[in-house]
Amino acid sequence: MTKPQPETLVLEADETGGFPNSPLPVLIYRQILDTSAENLAARFEALFARHRWPPQWRYGLYDFDHFHSTAHEALGVFRGLAHVRLGGPDGCKLDIAAGDALVLPAGVGHACLEASDDFTMVGAYPLGQSWEVERGQPGELESICRRVAAVALPDEDPVGGALLSLWRQGAETTEQ
Template identity: 40%
Template sequence: MTIRDNRLPVDDIDIRRLAAPRGDAIPNNDLYPAIILPSVLGGKNEPATIHALYARNGWGGAWTWQVFDYHHFHPDAFEALAVASGGATLMLGGPQGEEIEVASGDVLILPPGYGHKQIRKSDEFRICGA
């Protein structure tokens, strides 16, 4: 397996921060926003390449699938998500949150308690999480 070195100068990275208010069923996170890095990995990536990137950066338990189609959150863990292929519409921040479009090469980092849900996806959509 060949792993590309896709490091970019920080000035060349579009970093989006998305804070969401506490909801009735979804706590979100008062200290940390969700971080969205559009196209930071370039285009389509093989899941094995993303899993190796996670491992090199100390993120264990990598998986490839999609996002659940119901609002959920992880109470005590940050979650890294990298879109390997295709695209999807996600709701971040629970029912009171914001819809975002994600596509191949996008990376998201969700803090503990931050709600997320898949609304729709392309047939090719695959996301790698850790």
């Protein structure tokens, strides 16, 4: 069985906005699950849990730029669609829809710019990592970058895809 291949996006730090982002790529898995099947939310939860990313919530995406400095995050869209921004206030915009999954490295800013009324996701984090919400404080960027750099790479990709090889390449590039 071949591993699902994601779209990738590398986001530079936004120093003026206080968003560290990451040298590790954001992974965007399009239509990773069939949207015509029953109970897409439970199917995302089972997929993430099987790969040691325990699901922790079902909700939308905050409409303000934020990031997590102590955990990586997997988002599985199980209903609706949204226009989102990744990377902080000056970041990259993209559309996501039911069946898509995003994997955000620690430090990557994200916000919902527009969404359908029914837009909802499952959120999951690697086993042993706990998350918090950071809103980008330029004066705290140095200490936040240290926290982000200390977040361990996960043992598995939350959807069984290419995360390990892609993120190990990103980590090696940073160390050189």
